[in-house]
Amino acid sequence: MKIVLLERVENLGTIGDVVDVKPGFARNYLLPTEKALRATKANMIRFEAEREYLEAKNAEAAEKARTEGADLDGKSYVVIRQAGETGILYGSVTSRDIADLIGGNVKRSMVALEQPIKELGLSDVRIKLHPEVSVTVTINVARTEDEAERQAKGEDVIKTQMDEDREQAGEDAKERAELAKEMFDDEGEAIFAEESQDAAEDKPEEKDE
Known part of the structure; x- marks a missing residue:
């Protein structure tokens, strides 16, 4: 057509x-x-x-959009969501969620999101305020405000968590090994003492000449 x-x-x-x-x-x-x-x-x-x-x-609508976009472009918005240890969300962040978060004149249809956000982290999202005017905002998806602040500073919170878990697992393994060694040493000493006692009891008595 x-x-x-x-x-x-x-x-x-x-x-x-x-x-x-x-x-x-x-x-x-x-x-x-x-x-x-x-x-x-x-x-x-x-x-x-x-x-x-x-x-x-x-032209008038485009100029108005540019004015509004000047305040919006580059802004960061925090979304708190539950997620698993690997960072995958229990749910997702949709274009409707983002439009509601930004508010103002931003409608769902203006949010250029190819697919919902399904994991923790920072995502740059384009907002089409007018056919000739687009701006970009950052959506910071985190489990807590603290995580959001750390992500905003460039930290990969999932990698940090995995590193901490790996370090903790190593410490736990070391503690278990030390405990096992102590138990083995104590048991070995007890066995040695028992064998020494048995040997002493079995030793024939020396007769006086």
């Missing part, structure tokens, strides 16, 4: 471009959201008559 774009659409074109798209994409998204018109002769005449107005309206 041929359409004429009323605003810039990512991977398609900008205002006034006539492009060929799949009918379903046009009917289900582009046309109902007023991002495009069918490229009929009547609609092309209508578009050309309104083109100057549409371009001015788009």
Whole structure:
């Protein structure tokens, strides 16, 4: 289906471009959201008559988005979630969660998240405030506020935890080995003492001449 774009659409074109798209994409998204018109002769005449107005309206909206984006770009947001020892979340962080977290005029459809976040750590997420304006925010997913602070400083909390667990396991093994050695030494001394006593008892008495 041929359409004429009323605003810039990512991977398609900008205002006034006539492009060929799949009918379903046009009917289900582009046309109902007023991002495009069918490229009929009547609609092309209508578009050309309104083109100057549409371009001015788009420029105004883009400038507003740039102003809002200046405060948003580069910000970091903390999300607290439960997760296992390997850092995999019990659940996920979705585009809706991120939109709710940021608030303001940011809607779910503006969050360019290819798939939900499913593990601890920092994720850079693009927010499309306008077809021509995008900003990037950092989503810091952690189990606690303390972990979030450490991650923000560049620490890999899962690696740290694994290193600590490995060190603790080594210390525990060392303690068990020392305890086993002490028990063995004590048992050995006891056996030696018992054998010495038995030997002394079995030794024949010397007779006086």
